[in-house]
Amino acid sequence: MHLLAFFLTLLAAAPSAAAARGADDVVAQVRRATARYVDIANARADGYLQASGMERYHGYHFVQPAAQARALATATLDLATPPVLLYVEHDGAWQLVGVEYALPSAPAADVLPGAVWHRHEASCHYRDFRELPADSARACPSKHPASDEPFVGWHPALAVAHVWAWYPNPDGIFAETNPWLAPYGGAAAPDHHARNPAELFYSQLTHRVAGAILLTLAALTVWESWRPRRFPWNAVSAPLWVAFGVYLIPSSDPESWPYGPQRFSEIFDDPLVLQHKLLALLPIAIGVITALRAADVLPGRRLARVLGLLALAGGATLFFHFHDGRVHFDAIYLQHALMGSTAVGVGVALLVGTRTPRVRPWLAWAWPAFLTAMATVLLFYREG
Numbered sequence: 001m002h003l004l005a006f007f008l009t010l011l012a013a014a015p016s017a018a019a020a021r022g023a024d025d026v027v028a029q030v031r032r033a034t035a036r037y038v039d040i041a042n043a044r045a046d047g048y049l050q051a052s053g054m055e056r057y058h059g060y061h062f063v064q065p066a067a068q069a070r071a072l073a074t075a076t077l078d079l080a081t082p083p084v085l086l087y088v089e090h091d092g093a094w095q096l097v098g099v100e101y102a103l104p105s106a107p108a109a110d111v112l113p114g115a116v117w118h119r120h121e122a123s124c125h126y127r128d129f130r131e132l133p134a135d136s137a138r139a140c141p142s143k144h145p146a147s148d149e150p151f152v153g154w155h156p157a158l159a160v161a162h163v164w165a166w167y168p169n170p171d172g173i174f175a176e177t178n179p180w181l182a183p184y185g186g187a188a189a190p191d192h193h194a195r196n197p198a199e200l201f202y203s204q205l206t207h208r209v210a211g212a213i214l215l216t217l218a219a220l221t222v223w224e225s226w227r228p229r230r231f232p233w234n235a236v237s238a239p240l241w242v243a244f245g246v247y248l249i250p251s252s253d254p255e256s257w258p259y260g261p262q263r264f265s266e267i268f269d270d271p272l273v274l275q276h277k278l279l280a281l282l283p284i285a286i287g288v289i290t291a292l293r294a295a296d297v298l299p300g301r302r303l304a305r306v307l308g309l310l311a312l313a314g315g316a317t318l319f320f321h322f323h324d325g326r327v328h329f330d331a332i333y334l335q336h337a338l339m340g341s342t343a344v345g346v347g348v349a350l351l352v353g354t355r356t357p358r359v360r361p362w363l364a365w366a367w368p369a370f371l372t373a374m375a376t377v378l379l380f381y382r383e384g
Contacts, residue, residue, distance in 0.1 A: 022113035022114075023112075023113055023114055023173055023174070026079065026112060026113070026163060026173075027163065027165045027173055029079050029080065030079060030082065030099055030163050030165040031165050031166070033079065033080045033081065033082065034082060034085065034096065034099060034165065034166070037085055037096055038096050038166070040062075040087060040094040040096070043062055043085055043096075044062075046064065047064050047065065047066065048062040048063065048064045048085055049062060049063055049064075049065065049197035049198055049201055050062055050129075050196065050197050050198075051063040051084075051125075051129070051197075051198055052129045052131075053128070053129040053130070053186075054088070054089070054184060054185055054186045055186050056181070056182065056185070056186025057177035057178055057179055057181050057182065057186070058086060058177060058178070058181070058186075059086040059087050059088045059097050059098070059178075059181055059184070060086065060087045060088070060089065061084055061085075061086060061100065062084065062085045062086075062087060063083060063084050063198070064081075064082075064083050064084075064085075065201060065205075067081045067082070067083040068083035068084070068102065070083075071083050071101065071102065071103055072102070072103065072104055072158075075103055075104050075105070075107070076103075076107075077101050077103060077107055077111050077112075077161075079111070082099035082100065082101060082163075083100070083101065083102060084099060084100035084101070084102065085098075085099055085100075086098045086099060086100060086162070088167075088181055088184040089184070090184065095166075095167070096166045096167075097164060097166050097167035097178065097181065098162055098163055098164040098165055098166055098167060098169075098178070099162070099163050099165060100160060100161070100162050100163075101160070101161050101162075101163075102120065102158040102159070102160050103158065103159050104156075104158065104159065105159050106159040106161075112161055112163065112174055114172070114174055115161045115162075115163075115174035116161075116174065116175075116176070117159045117160065117161045118159075118160055118161075118176045119157060119158070119159060119160070120157065120158045120159075120160045121133045121157055122134060122135055122136070122154070122155065122156045122157045123154065123155060124137070124139075124140030124141070124151055124153075124154050124261075125151070125152055125153045125154065125155070125198070126143075126144040126147065126149045126150065126151055126152060127149040127150050127152055127195065127196055127199070128144070128147050128149040128196075129196065130144050130146070130147055130149065132144065132145075134154065136154070137151075137153075137154035137254070137259055137260050137261065138259075138260070138261060139261070140154055140260070140261045141261060142255065142260070142261040142262050142266075150255060151255045151260060151261055152195075152196065152198065152199050152202075152254070152255065153198065153199075153202070153254055154260075160176075161174060162174060162175065162176060162178075164178055167180070167181070168180060195383075200383040202254070203383050204381055204382060204383050206251050206252065207378050207381035208378060208379055208380075208381060209251075210244075210248070210378050211374075211375045211376070211377070211378025211379035211380075211381070212375070212379065213240070213244050213247075214244075214371050214372075214374055214375035214378060215371075215372065215375040215379070216240065217237050217240055217241065217244070217371060218368040218369075218371035218372045218375060219368075220236055220237040220240065221237055221367055221368040221371065222365075222368045223236070224236060224237060224294075225364040225365075225368075231294050231295045231296075232291075232294065232295075234294040235290050235291045235293075235294030235295070237287075237290060238287045238288070238290040238291040238294070239287065240287070241283045241284070241286045241287030241290060242283070242284050242287035242288070243287075244283040244287075245280050245281060245282065245283035245284035245285075245287065246280075246284065248276070248279070248280035248283065249277060249280045252273075252276035252277070252279075252280060253272075253273045253276050253277075256270070256273045256277075272321075275317055275320075275321065278314075278317070279314055279317065279318075282310055282311075282314045285307075285310055286307060286310070289303045289304075289306065289307050301354045304350050304353075304354045305350065305351060305354050307350055308346070308347045308348070308349075308350030308351040308354070309347065309351070310347075311343050311344070311346040311347035311350065312343070312344055312347030312348070312351075313347075314343050315339075315340040315341070315342070315343025315344035315345075315346070315347060316340065316344065317340070318336045318337065318339050318340030318343065319336075319337055319340045321333070321336040321340075331382065332383060335377055335381055335382075338377045339374050339377050339378070342370045342371075342373045342374040342377070343370075343374065345370045345373075346366075346367060346370040346371070349363060349366040349367065349370065350363070350367070353366065
């Protein structure tokens with residue numbers, strides 16, 4: 001009986017020992033992948049952005065947008081590229097404590113042996129890093145009820161797991177929380193007024209996506225004018241212009257209608273948001289005009305002059321494009337002024353090039369040249 005009991009004990013202990021070895025392997029791999037991020041300067045240099053304040057038992061969350069987007073798109077956990085780093089801070093010194101993996105749902109494969117994936121509810125995020133639960137961005141308050149800071153983004157429900165690879169945790173290396181982080185505090189959010197890193201990243205991303213689209217439109221415009229083509233091949237850029245404008249309407253201001261919590265009527269109370277929405281209508285108008293000209297539905301020369309006036313108006317507004325409700329002549333303003341200059345250049349070229357019944361031949365290259373110039377500014381756009 002004693003021998004039988006001994007063997008039964010071995011059999012019972014074997015799985016837990018294997019799981020422990022697996023957990024040790026995971027920790028070793030995570031530590032190898034994140035060793036350079038013990039210095040938070042390296043994390044910031046590699047694109048990790050602060051996405052939360054100090055959360056009790058969790059720490060500060062620093063998210064790498066590309067890694068997180070890849071994880072959500074593929075629903076795959078890659079131990080070597082954790083999308084979220086967790087830090088604590090004391091007297092200006094930052095300490096890496098662990099990593100976090102977030103997927104649309106818990107993976108079927110047991111990548112983290114012994115880990116319990118928990119659900120992070122769909123949440124609204126605010127400028128001061130506070131969060132509120134909500135089923136959609138439209139359901140979020142436009143300002144946080146406690147801090148009055150504006151809404152900046154929303155994420156759906158996620159399956160989340162932690163690996164406390166750099167700080168001991170009495171509840172285990174895969175536990176949801178770490179009670180030994182309690183001395184670092186939490187709950188109180190800093191008093192933020194400037195845009196946070198996630199907002200700056202989003203703004204740069206949308207500007208650069210717009211630059212890539214404009215560069216594509218410039219190439220299509222050159223192709224259309226390379227030689228005479230029949231409709232609809234002489235207007236292949238028209239649908240992309242319209243799609244570009246439709247994309248800009250929700251993406252230019254995620255806090256406003258139609259994506260965010262602000263109502264349609266509130267667009268007219270915010271000059272910056274109103275300007276963004278009006279500018280988003282310009283590509284739609286260009287697409288419609290391009291299609292009408294190509295189909296000979298209306299006089300092409302007259303439509304080109306209307307297009308020139310629209311470009312002048314849109315370009316002029318960029319010289320009055322000020323963030324945070326104040327006048328600021330800085331790098332951000334300079335970039336918008338450069339974009340405004342290219343739009344004004346397009347407008348002048350269209351008006352001058354169509355003054356005579358016969359359209360000036362140089363207009364065929366002037367239009368894509370100005371588009372390329374604006375696209376270049378957008379592709380290298382930087383906030384701050």
